[in-house]
Amino acid sequence: xxxxxxxxxxxxxxxxxxxxxxxxxxxxxxxxxxxxxxxxxxxxxxxxxxxxxxxxxxxxxxxxxxxxxxxxxxxxxxxxxxxxxxxxxxxxxxxxxxxxxxxxxxxxxxxxxxxxxxxxxxxxxxxxxxxxxxxxxxxxxxxxxxxxxxxxxxxxxxxxxxxxxxxxxxxxxxxxxxxxxxxxxxxxxxxxxxxxxxxxxxxxxxxxxxxxxxxxxxxxxxxxxxx
Numbered sequence: 001x002x003x004x005x006x007x008x009x010x011x012x013x014x015x016x017x018x019x020x021x022x023x024x025x026x027x028x029x030x031x032x033x034x035x036x037x038x039x040x041x042x043x044x045x046x047x048x049x050x051x052x053x054x055x056x057x058x059x060x061x062x063x064x065x066x067x068x069x070x071x072x073x074x075x076x077x078x079x080x081x082x083x084x085x086x087x088x089x090x091x092x093x094x095x096x097x098x099x100x101x102x103x104x105x106x107x108x109x110x111x112x113x114x115x116x117x118x119x120x121x122x123x124x125x126x127x128x129x130x131x132x133x134x135x136x137x138x139x140x141x142x143x144x145x146x147x148x149x150x151x152x153x154x155x156x157x158x159x160x161x162x163x164x165x166x167x168x169x170x171x172x173x174x175x176x177x178x179x180x181x182x183x184x185x186x187x188x189x190x191x192x193x194x195x196x197x198x199x200x201x202x203x204x205x206x207x208x209x210x211x212x213x214x215x216x217x218x219x220x221x222x223x224x225x226x227x
């Protein structure tokens with residue numbers, strides 16, 4: 001007689017509870033629909049397919065994993081998951097601290113969490129990683145996105161690529177002139193101008209991140225300075 005798989009039976013009885021602060025947002029790319037999971041505490045984003053979302057959304061701390069699998073299979077057969085797939089998802093949710101089980105709550109911090117805490121403490125006291133939060137710019141970012149969101153449109157990417165190709169062509173065809181004009185760029189007399197230029201370019205670069213984030217449905221809850 002075949003042996004019973006006790007791990008499967010234990011998995012079917014397991015209950016997971018998703019964190020209540022997680023934000024699930026539907027997205028579409030290339031005709032496929034998926035969900036992003038925003039973790040506001042750790043400032044991380046995760047991406048899951050419709051099948052995974054259908055299963056994860058049922059994990060309320062009361063519904064056993066086995067019941068959730070059966071509900072998905074009954075309501076949406078196309079999104080039914082195998083037990084080993086569900087096991088992998090549950091393991092990922094707990095390790096990513098997106099969900100908890102009764103056992104994980106009783107056990108407290110795992111070794112991985114302790115290592116992460118130590119790393120965070122190290123960064124907190126390292127002057128190179130000093131962060132100075134200034135304000136929450138989400139509303140301002142919405143206004144900027146309305147005016148400048150086109151920067152991340154596909155046609156803008158094509159236009160930018162053409163400009164870069166043309167610039168490379170100019171450098172290649174006028175290399176002697178380019179090399180001669182760049183020889184003294186790091187001379188002491190130019191340090192202030194170079195520093196200001198770097199700060200301005202860095203600022204524009206980070207603003208571009210903000211525009212991309214808002215264009216694709218993200219939130220920008222904090223802006224500040226990092227050394």
